[in-house]
Amino acid sequence: MKQLMKRSEVPAEAKWRLEHLFENQQAWDREYDEVKRRLPEMGRFEGKLTDGEAIRQCFELEDELSLLTERLYVYASNRHHENTAEPEFQALLDKVKKLSVEVNGAMSFITPEILALPDDRLQALIDDPGLARYKKTLQDIVREKQHVLSKPEEALLAQVGNVAQAPGTIFGVLNNADLKFPTVKDENGDDVELTHGRYIQFLESRDRSVRKSAFEAMYETYGKLRNTLAATLGANLTKNRFYAKARKYPSALEASLYGDKIPVDVYNNLISTIHESLPLLHRYMELRKKLLNVDELHMYDLFAPLVEEYKMTVTYEEAKKTVLDSVKPLGADYCAIMEKGLEGGWIDVYENEGKRSGAYCSGAYGTHPFVLLNHKDNLSSMFTLTHEMGHAIHSYLSDAHQEYRSAQYTIFLAEVASTLNEALLMDYLLRRSTDPRQKMYLLCHYADKFRTTVFRQTMFAEFEQLIYAKAEKGESLTHQELCGIYYDLNVRYHGPAMTVDKPIEMEWARIPHFYRSFYVFKYATGFSAAASFAKQILSEGEPAVDRYLGFLKSGGSDYSIEILKRAGVDMSSPEPIRQAMSVFGDVIGQMEELAK
Known part of the structure; x- marks a missing residue:
C-alpha cells in the first residue's frame, strides 16, 4: 500500500x-x-x-x-x-x-x-x-x-x-486531521489510501470501477457524519446572520459585500447570466457522454480523461519551466519576479501526512508570499502552480507599490490575477500543440476549468444564497434539507445528459469555502474578468499589459469595481461573464470538430 x-x-x-x-x-x-x-x-x-x-x-x-x-x-x-x-x-x-x-x-x-x-x-x-x-x-x-x-x-x-471562529475551526480539524478515508483499489488492484489529495487523481482514472469506488467511499465517509457536519455548517450560518443583524444589514449577503462596495446585483447577475448559459454546460455534458462512449454519464465520470490512451505527465521541474515561458506576454519584469518566486523558497510543493489539502497563497506585508501546493505530476497541478503564483505576484507587486494599509487587495480582485495566469498557460499550450489528441486533451482541461471555476462555483454561490434565504426566514436546515437543495442544483446545472448519483447530495459537507461565506462567487467573476484581460493582452499587447500591471500594483487603494474598470473590465455589467461564456462555446465547438 x-x-x-x-x-x-x-x-x-x-x-x-x-x-x-x-x-x-x-x-x-x-x-x-x-x-x-x-x-x-x-x-x-x-x-x-x-x-x-x-x-x-x-x-x-x-x-x-x-x-x-x-x-x-x-x-x-x-x-x-x-x-x-x-x-x-x-x-x-x-x-x-x-x-x-x-x-x-x-x-x-x-x-x-x-x-x-x-x-x-x-x-x-x-x-x-x-x-x-x-x-x-x-x-x-x-x-x-x-x-x-x-x-x-x-x-x-x-x-x-x-x-x-468555532464552526470553521471545528470543520477544519474534522476535515483535515480526524476524517479517515478507507483504502481504494487502484488500476493495478493495489490498495491505496484515499486522501483529499488523491481523490481527484482517482476520479481521473481511466478505470471506471476505480472512479466509482473512490466517489462512493468519499461520500460514504462524509455521510457517516452528516448530522455533525450539518450542525457545523448551520452554526456558521447562525454566526454570520448574528453579525449581519447586530450591524443592521438587511442580510448576511449584503453584509459580506458591503465592505468591498460590491452591489448585490453583481452576485445576482452572475447567477442569472450563468442560468442563461446552462445550455452550454448541458452541451458539454452531451459531448462528454459521447466521447466516453457510455450509456449513462455519472457524477464520477466528470473528471474521466476523454482522450483514449493519452496521459500528460508533467513533473514539477517541467511545470516550473512551462509556467515561466507562458507568462512572457506580461513582460520581462513580471517574468523576473516569477523566476525569483519559483526558485526562492516561496513554495511548499508536495503532499505529506497531515498536510492541509488543496493549495493557497498567504503572506504578510514586507516579506515575500508563501505558496502551499500538494503537487502531483499532472496538468492540473501545473495549472495550480501558475494560479497560486498569480496570487503571489499580485501580492508582491501590491506590497512594492502600496503602503501597508492600501496594499491588501480584496478577494474579489484576487481571483483575477490567478486565473489570468491560467488563461495565458492554456493559450501557450494550445498554440504549441500539433498532436490532435494532445489538443483535445488540453481543450478538455480548459472546458473543465469553465465547468469547475465558473459553473460549479456559481452553483455553490446559488446553494449559499438558497440556504441563507431559508435560514433568514427561520426555516430549519437539517442534513435532509441541505442534501435536497444540493442534489436539485446538480440536476439543474448538469442537465439531461447526466445521471445525478445520490451520494453527490453530501458534497456540500466537504467544501471548506462554505465557511468563508459568499466567497466562491468571486472565483466565477474573477475567471470572467481574467478571460476579458487575457483577450486584451493577447490581441493588444503592451497597452493592455500596462493596464493589467497597473491593476496588480493598485492593491486595495480603491474599491474593487473601480480598480477593474480603470484597467478595462466592467464587472458591474454581465458583459465579462458573457465574454467568458463565448470562449467556452468556442472551446466546445473545437472539441466537437475534433470528435467527428
Whole structure:
C-alpha cells in the first residue's frame, strides 16, 4: 500500500522557507511578546480622537501592531498546515488567534470614536492633507457609519471573535486531521489510501470501477457524519446572520459585500447570466457522454480523461519551466519576479501526512508570499502552480507599490490575477500543440476549468444564497434539507445528459469555502474578468499589459469595481461573464470538430 511521506521525509528544496518570515521559534516569541507589551499603548488614544494629529498617530500604531500580528498569524498558520496533526503548531495557531482577538478588542474604540464626530468635522478630516495616507480609511469609516455600534457594543463584538471562529475551526480539524478515508483499489488492484489529495487523481482514472469506488467511499465517509457536519455548517450560518443583524444589514449577503462596495446585483447577475448559459454546460455534458462512449454519464465520470490512451505527465521541474515561458506576454519584469518566486523558497510543493489539502497563497506585508501546493505530476497541478503564483505576484507587486494599509487587495480582485495566469498557460499550450489528441486533451482541461471555476462555483454561490434565504426566514436546515437543495442544483446545472448519483447530495459537507461565506462567487467573476484581460493582452499587447500591471500594483487603494474598470473590465455589467461564456462555446465547438 502506498503511504504518504512524513513531513520529515520531504526534501528541503521542496519546502517553503518560513525562516524568511521568522528565523526560529525564539524570534516568533519575541515578536509575540512585543505585541503584548505594546498593546496597552493603544489606550492612550482612547477618548482623544478629536483632531487630525491624534488620529494620524493612532492609525500609525494600529498599522504597526496589525502588521506584527499578521506576521505572527501567517507563520503559525503555515506551520500548522505543514502537519495539521502536530500539536505544537496547533497550540501556536490557537495562541495567535487569541492574540488577534485581543488586538481587535484593543482597537475596537477607533471607528466608533471617529464616527461620533460631527459630519462637517469628518469631511474636514477626509480632506486633511496630513491624513492623505488614510483618506480611503476615513471614507470607509464614514460609509460604515450606519453599521457601527457604540463603543461598549463594539468591544463586546470583538470579544465574541473567539466563539465566532468555532464552526470553521471545528470543520477544519474534522476535515483535515480526524476524517479517515478507507483504502481504494487502484488500476493495478493495489490498495491505496484515499486522501483529499488523491481523490481527484482517482476520479481521473481511466478505470471506471476505480472512479466509482473512490466517489462512493468519499461520500460514504462524509455521510457517516452528516448530522455533525450539518450542525457545523448551520452554526456558521447562525454566526454570520448574528453579525449581519447586530450591524443592521438587511442580510448576511449584503453584509459580506458591503465592505468591498460590491452591489448585490453583481452576485445576482452572475447567477442569472450563468442560468442563461446552462445550455452550454448541458452541451458539454452531451459531448462528454459521447466521447466516453457510455450509456449513462455519472457524477464520477466528470473528471474521466476523454482522450483514449493519452496521459500528460508533467513533473514539477517541467511545470516550473512551462509556467515561466507562458507568462512572457506580461513582460520581462513580471517574468523576473516569477523566476525569483519559483526558485526562492516561496513554495511548499508536495503532499505529506497531515498536510492541509488543496493549495493557497498567504503572506504578510514586507516579506515575500508563501505558496502551499500538494503537487502531483499532472496538468492540473501545473495549472495550480501558475494560479497560486498569480496570487503571489499580485501580492508582491501590491506590497512594492502600496503602503501597508492600501496594499491588501480584496478577494474579489484576487481571483483575477490567478486565473489570468491560467488563461495565458492554456493559450501557450494550445498554440504549441500539433498532436490532435494532445489538443483535445488540453481543450478538455480548459472546458473543465469553465465547468469547475465558473459553473460549479456559481452553483455553490446559488446553494449559499438558497440556504441563507431559508435560514433568514427561520426555516430549519437539517442534513435532509441541505442534501435536497444540493442534489436539485446538480440536476439543474448538469442537465439531461447526466445521471445525478445520490451520494453527490453530501458534497456540500466537504467544501471548506462554505465557511468563508459568499466567497466562491468571486472565483466565477474573477475567471470572467481574467478571460476579458487575457483577450486584451493577447490581441493588444503592451497597452493592455500596462493596464493589467497597473491593476496588480493598485492593491486595495480603491474599491474593487473601480480598480477593474480603470484597467478595462466592467464587472458591474454581465458583459465579462458573457465574454467568458463565448470562449467556452468556442472551446466546445473545437472539441466537437475534433470528435467527428
